[in-house]
Amino acid sequence: MKQPEMDSDTRPLAIEAHGLVKRFDGTTAVDGVDLAVPEGAIYGILGPNGAGKTTTLRMILGIIDPDEGVRKIFGHERPHDIAKMIGYLPEERGLYPSMKCDDAIAFMGALRGLPKAEGKKRGRELLEAHGLGHAIEKQIRQLSKGMAQTVQLLGTLVHQPKLVILDEPFSGLDAINQGKLETMIRDLAAGGTTVIFSTHVIHHAERLCEGVAIIAGGKVPYAGSVEAARDRIPAQVRLETREREGQWLGALPADHRREGDFFYFPLPETGIEPMLRALIEGNAGIQSLSIERAGLHDAFVDIAGAAAARALEEDNAAEIGA
Numbered sequence: 447m448k449q450p451e452m453d454s455d456t457r458p459l460a461i462e463a464h465g466l467v468k469r470f471d472g473t474t475a476v477d478g479v480d481l482a483v484p485e486g487a488i489y490g491i492l493g494p495n496g497a498g499k500t501t502t503l504r505m506i507l508g509i510i511d512p513d514e515g516v517r518k519i520f521g522h523e524r525p526h527d528i529a530k531m532i533g534y535l536p537e538e539r540g541l542y543p544s545m546k547c548d549d550a551i552a553f554m555g556a557l558r559g560l561p562k563a564e565g566k567k568r569g570r571e572l573l574e575a576h577g578l579g580h581a582i583e584k585q586i587r588q589l590s591k592g593m594a595q596t597v598q599l600l601g602t603l604v605h606q607p608k609l610v611i612l613d614e615p616f617s618g619l620d621a622i623n624q625g626k627l628e629t630m631i632r633d634l635a636a637g638g639t640t641v642i643f644s645t646h647v648i649h650h651a652e653r654l655c656e657g658v659a660i661i662a663g664g665k666v667p668y669a670g671s672v673e674a675a676r677d678r679i680p681a682q683v684r685l686e687t688r689e690r691e692g693q694w695l696g697a698l699p700a701d702h703r704r705e706g707d708f709f710y711f712p713l714p715e716t717g718i719e720p721m722l723r724a725l726i727e728g729n730a731g732i733q734s735l736s737i738e739r740a741g742l743h744d745a746f747v748d749i750a751g752a753a754a755a756r757a758l759e760e761d762n763a764a765e766i767g768a
Contacts, residue, residue: 457484458520460609460640461506465515468501475501477664479515483642483657485608488635490651491644492746493661494757499644500537502661503613507534519609530559533607535599537614537644543587547573547597550586554601565604572600576626592623599627603634610634612643616650617765628654646761652742660746662754672742679740679748680712688731697724713737 461483468476476498483489491499504510506517508525522528541550551569552562560568573582576596586594595618602610612631616624631641631654645651651658652672659669668675685698686708698721702711714721718737725732747755 455484457486459483459518460485460487461489461517461519461642463502463506463515463517466502466505466512466517467514468498468505468510469513475664476505476512479659479661479664479666481506481517481659481666481669483640485520485640486635486638487640487642487657488631488655489640489642490655490658491642491661492646492648492651492658492742493644493750494646494754495761497661497754497757498664499646499661500613501664503611503642503644507532507611530605531608533558533602533605533610535602535610535612535615537617539595539598539618541586541594541598541601543585545586546583547578547586547589548582550597551601551604554598555604558605558607560605568604569600572604573597576600576630592619595619596623596626599630607639609640609642612641614645615643616645616647624650646758648741648743648746648758658742660749662750668745668749675745675749676740676742679744681737681739683709683711683713683718684734684736684738685709685711685725686733686735687725688733689729692728692730694725694728694730697721697728707733 459482461481463479463481466476466479467474479498479502481502491502493499501510505512506519506525516523517525519525519528520531525532542553545553548566548569551572552565555565555568556562570582573579578593578596581589581593581597586597589597599615602612615627619627628650631643634641655672657670658672658675659666660675690707698709699711699714702709718735722732722735743755746758
């Protein structure tokens with residue numbers, strides 16, 4: 447059953463979509479997607495390649511129209527009417543190789559209505575602020591892949607949009623540049639900008655997002671808070687005891703499993719305290735006890751299934767090996 451969309455949140459919605467459907471040549475690429483992204487949120491669209499992430503984002507942006515369903519950005523059903531409020535970084539990167547960095551940023555700003563002179567001024571300021579002051583006069587062809595991607599991202603932000611949509615923004619970046627991008631996304635949200643990004647890397651969504659839509663096979667089986675997704679799976683207890691036998695074993699949940707000196711079982715609904723008392727009174731000899739909350743990966747497997755989780759892992763492995 448689909449989960450509610452962060453229903454305790456009272457913020458206005460930056461993005462609202464109901465029943466989005468898109469077909470290509472008789473094949474349904476997106477099948478009934480619902481989304482609700484509050485203003486100022488960092489929101490992730492998480493799923494393997496080919497799941498429908500890019501198609502969903504393009505429908506939201508108005509690049510393509512849905513065959514069915516409705517989408518709104520800041521209450522507007524026609525995204526093109528408020529294009530100046532939106533920054534978009536597509537999955538397919540592309541800058542004119544002969545352009546200088548500040549000119550490339552100014553050009554992207556001009557596409558969103560920013561005067562060229564102001565765009566160039568802001569572009570230089572952004573390059574300086576992000577450690578690329580030395581590259582202002584360089585042509586795009588002279589930059590590393592990571593630097594060129596940063597320039598394109600700055601061009602996405604130069605007109606100071608209220609909504610930023612990033613399609614697979616971490617793809618192709620090394621660990622250092624991924625960290626810089628994560629910081630940039632957090633800073634945008636801290637300043638009140640709504641950020642929505644697609645990804646096939648779970649740890650980016652888990653570290654950054656307050657809300658996430660899990661998409662697989664064009665459907666969204668879950669859309670809501672990351673915390674609620676993780677809470678679908680009971681926390682797991684890891685218990686180590688000095689003693690191996692005794693009446694205290696009866697205090698453990700029936701579904702526990704034993705591996706050497708360790709016991710593993712879901713956290714009881716009544717909490718850990720009643721069981722702890724029984725273990726202490728029974729002289730079990732507690733050596734260690736830890737409670738581990740389920741991660742977003744476990745939640746993804748539970749929600750989307752093992753096949754979709756394997757597809758994510760294969761996508762990650764292919765990118766690392768590329």
